[in-house]
Amino acid sequence: MSKETPVNLSPETLSRIDEVITHYPVKRSAALPLLHLVQEEKGFISQESAEWIAARLELEPINIYELVTFYPMLRQKPIGRRHIKVCRTLSCALSGAYRTCAEFERHFNTYCGEVSPGGEVTIEFVECLASCGTGPVVMVDDELHEKVDEARACELAVRIKAEAARAPGTGGEQRK
Amino acid sequence: MPEQRRIIFQHIDEPGYSNDLACYLRNGGYTTLRQAFQRKPEELIEEVKRSGLRGRGGAGFSCGLKWSLVDRKSGKPIYLIVNADESEPGTFKDRHIIHQDPHQLLEGMMITCFANNVKQAYIYIRGEFPEGARILERAIAEARAANFVGPNIAGSGYCCEVYVHRGAGAYICGEETGLIESLEGKRPYPRIKPPYFPAVLGLYQCPTIVNNVETLCHVRHIAAVGGAAFAKTGTPGNTGTRIYCVSGHVQKPGCYEFEVGRITMGQLLYEACGGPLPGRKFKAVIPGGSSAKVLKFGERFNGRRKVGTTLEEYNWALEDVPMDFDSLALVGSMGGSGGVIVMDDSVNMVEALGNINAFYAHESCGQCTPCREGSLWMKRITARMAGGGARHGDGALLKSVADQIAGRTICAFGEACAWPTQSFVQKFGDEFGAAGSAAPSAEALAKAEAPRAERTRLV
Numbered sequence: 001m002s003k004e005t006p007v008n009l010s011p012e013t014l015s016r017i018d019e020v021i022t023h024y025p026v027k028r029s030a031a032l033p034l035l036h037l038v039q040e041e042k043g044f045i046s047q048e049s050a051e052w053i054a055a056r057l058e059l060e061p062i063n064i065y066e067l068v069t070f071y072p073m074l075r076q077k078p079i080g081r082r083h084i085k086v087c088r089t090l091s092c093a094l095s096g097a098y099r100t101c102a103e104f105e106r107h108f109n110t111y112c113g114e115v116s117p118g119g120e121v122t123i124e125f126v127e128c129l130a131s132c133g134t135g136p137v138v139m140v141d142d143e144l145h146e147k148v149d150e151a152r153a154c155e156l157a158v159r160i161k162a163e164a165a166r167a168p169g170t171g172g173e174q175r176k
Numbered sequence: 177m178p179e180q181r182r183i184i185f186q187h188i189d190e191p192g193y194s195n196d197l198a199c200y201l202r203n204g205g206y207t208t209l210r211q212a213f214q215r216k217p218e219e220l221i222e223e224v225k226r227s228g229l230r231g232r233g234g235a236g237f238s239c240g241l242k243w244s245l246v247d248r249k250s251g252k253p254i255y256l257i258v259n260a261d262e263s264e265p266g267t268f269k270d271r272h273i274i275h276q277d278p279h280q281l282l283e284g285m286m287i288t289c290f291a292n293n294v295k296q297a298y299i300y301i302r303g304e305f306p307e308g309a310r311i312l313e314r315a316i317a318e319a320r321a322a323n324f325v326g327p328n329i330a331g332s333g334y335c336c337e338v339y340v341h342r343g344a345g346a347y348i349c350g351e352e353t354g355l356i357e358s359l360e361g362k363r364p365y366p367r368i369k370p371p372y373f374p375a376v377l378g379l380y381q382c383p384t385i386v387n388n389v390e391t392l393c394h395v396r397h398i399a400a401v402g403g404a405a406f407a408k409t410g411t412p413g414n415t416g417t418r419i420y421c422v423s424g425h426v427q428k429p430g431c432y433e434f435e436v437g438r439i440t441m442g443q444l445l446y447e448a449c450g451g452p453l454p455g456r457k458f459k460a461v462i463p464g465g466s467s468a469k470v471l472k473f474g475e476r477f478n479g480r481r482k483v484g485t486t487l488e489e490y491n492w493a494l495e496d497v498p499m500d501f502d503s504l505a506l507v508g509s510m511g512g513s514g515g516v517i518v519m520d521d522s523v524n525m526v527e528a529l530g531n532i533n534a535f536y537a538h539e540s541c542g543q544c545t546p547c548r549e550g551s552l553w554m555k556r557i558t559a560r561m562a563g564g565g566a567r568h569g570d571g572a573l574l575k576s577v578a579d580q581i582a583g584r585t586i587c588a589f590g591e592a593c594a595w596p597t598q599s600f601v602q603k604f605g606d607e608f609g610a611a612g613s614a615a616p617s618a619e620a621l622a623k624a625e626a627p628r629a630e631r632t633r634l635v
Binding site: 023025026028029030031032033035036057059063066067070071072073074088089090091093094095096098099126127128129130131132133134135139142143144 | 262263264265266267268270271296302303304305306307339341342343344345346347358359360361362363364380421422423424425429430431466515517519523528531532534535538539541632633634635
């Protein structure tokens with residue numbers, strides 16, 4: 001089953017999927033790990049992906065849909081090439097998280113929760129990232145940035161744009 | 177002020193200390209685990225009971241008692257789950273342990289597993305710690321290669337496997353039965369207790385121990401020094417050290433490890449954390465994660481409390497309150513997860529509550545009606561008030577909604593989302609419209625409205 005799949009996962013992801021299922025005495029437990037692996041490769045969980053995961057774990061599709069629609073980190077739609085998550089919760093807000101978020105929105109000409117024009121980034125306001133002593137904190141993809149005030153947000157935005165311009169085939173040419 | 181006593185955080189931020197196995201071994205790592213194998217599992221459980229260790233996740237429940245409730249006669253496997261879902265706003269200690277000293281956690285886990293005859297353990301780590309998950313996976317692989325995890329550990333004949341399981345951004349997975357449902361691959365709807373006490377009917381309906389990261393690091397320390405020696409640190413009933421995570425309006429926010437109850441709120445905030453920002457005054461503090469009831473500077477607390485075996489009078493200002501589980505409960509709040517959030521006089525309390533209410537409305541799992549609906553109503557009311565649309569009776573309305581949630585839900589999230597509203601409205605009545613008066617006074621409104629433009633936005 002894991003050899004020929006309509007969702008066309010890479011051999012590496014497929015072997016990680018086979019491995020992770022062995023971590024649990026009950027296959028269903030591997031649902032979240034599989035969702036993470038598929039989302040990491042595909043960027044989001046399509047209906048086909050959800051159905052494929054369900055079949056792989058011998059579950060009904062609803063058993064997977066109910067997870068995709070519950071967990072904030074699982075997505076049903078693609079997002080921008082970079083994902084900027086700004087913590088909104090109290091300690092970060094006390095240190096100016098709303099200003100930080102507005103600064104990112106201004107730089108990328110977009111609103112929270114939307115894909116920016118050209119697909120460059122998705123900015124998201126998220127709940128507590130557990131780094132409350134160094135707020136406002138921001139995650140750019142998997143990387144945590146601390147004490148991101150407006151000036152730091154501006155620096156980060158400039159860096160993200162520069163990285164996009166360097167990387168071929170990711171929309172950098174489009175902007176030139 | 178007492179000195180910090182860094183036991184769990186001994187090597188955190190230490191120059192030259194790295195999170196790999198070689199560094200851990202150089203610093204005496206895994207010797208406690210080897211020694212533990214020389215003893216009987218029951219003895220280790222006794223040591224933990226003797227230590228008086230209370231869980232560091234939030235409820236402060238006795239760790240030894242939790243272990244002794246495990247059903248050992250069912251014939252079913254016993255599981256250990258590490259709750260590394262650190263998500264109570266204001267709490268950021270486990271992140272440091274996982275990132276900088278993961279083998280300390282693993283050693284504590286393996287001792288716990290051996291003591292409780294656990295053959296399979298999971299570390300449930302929140303989804304927002306992708307780097308932490310990778311570090312833990314590498315640490316487990318290193319420990320497996322060095323024979324501290326897996327079959328026949330350190331030649332003892334004892335076998336135990338450990339896997340990392342990542343969450344996906346849901347606060348409710350920090351609730352132990354919600355966590356178990358999540359680990360089973362389901363929506364993390366908490367289970368009702370009774371009958372679903374994890375010690376009896378936990379993961380896959382088997383006996384299960386769920387312990388916080390910091391708690392398990394303490395277990396390693398208890399196994400090293402002995403329960404009796406551990407019980408001499410801290411204060412009676414509140415033993416050991418505790419990591420206080422201070423955030424918000426102080427000069428030096430961060431993690432501070434002190435003996436439990438040996439430091440007061442005032443010492444922590446004024447001396448360890450350097451006091452308020454220049455030109456500001458402290459206004460309020462949430463002492464144990466955002467769900468703990470807020471405390472107001474200027475409040476006084478008096479009554480009688482048990483110290484050892486005697487009753488003692490106390491008459492405390494907020495600054496005098498010892499930072500232990502029992503004293504914080506005595507003044508109407510809780511030690512919770514150790515997340516101390518400080519607000520100064522620049523903060524409008526309606527906006528601060530609006531921020532907290534938005535969090536709980538987002539995180540309610542939706543299983544129980546009072547919480548699902550009530551958390552949203554509280555969010556909407558405080559958002560409207562913060563937006564300048566306060567109406568007559570809003571304070572009373574908020575209180576009424578909150579009062580109808582607490583105690584009427586399957587899990588403690590009901591209390592967690594009701595307590596902020598109940599305490600903010602009660603203590604800052606002038607900003608919410610005190611219970612007696614129908615609406616905020618004109619004076620309070622004028623005061624709140626004037627500097628609105630300059631205030632840091634919270635909601």
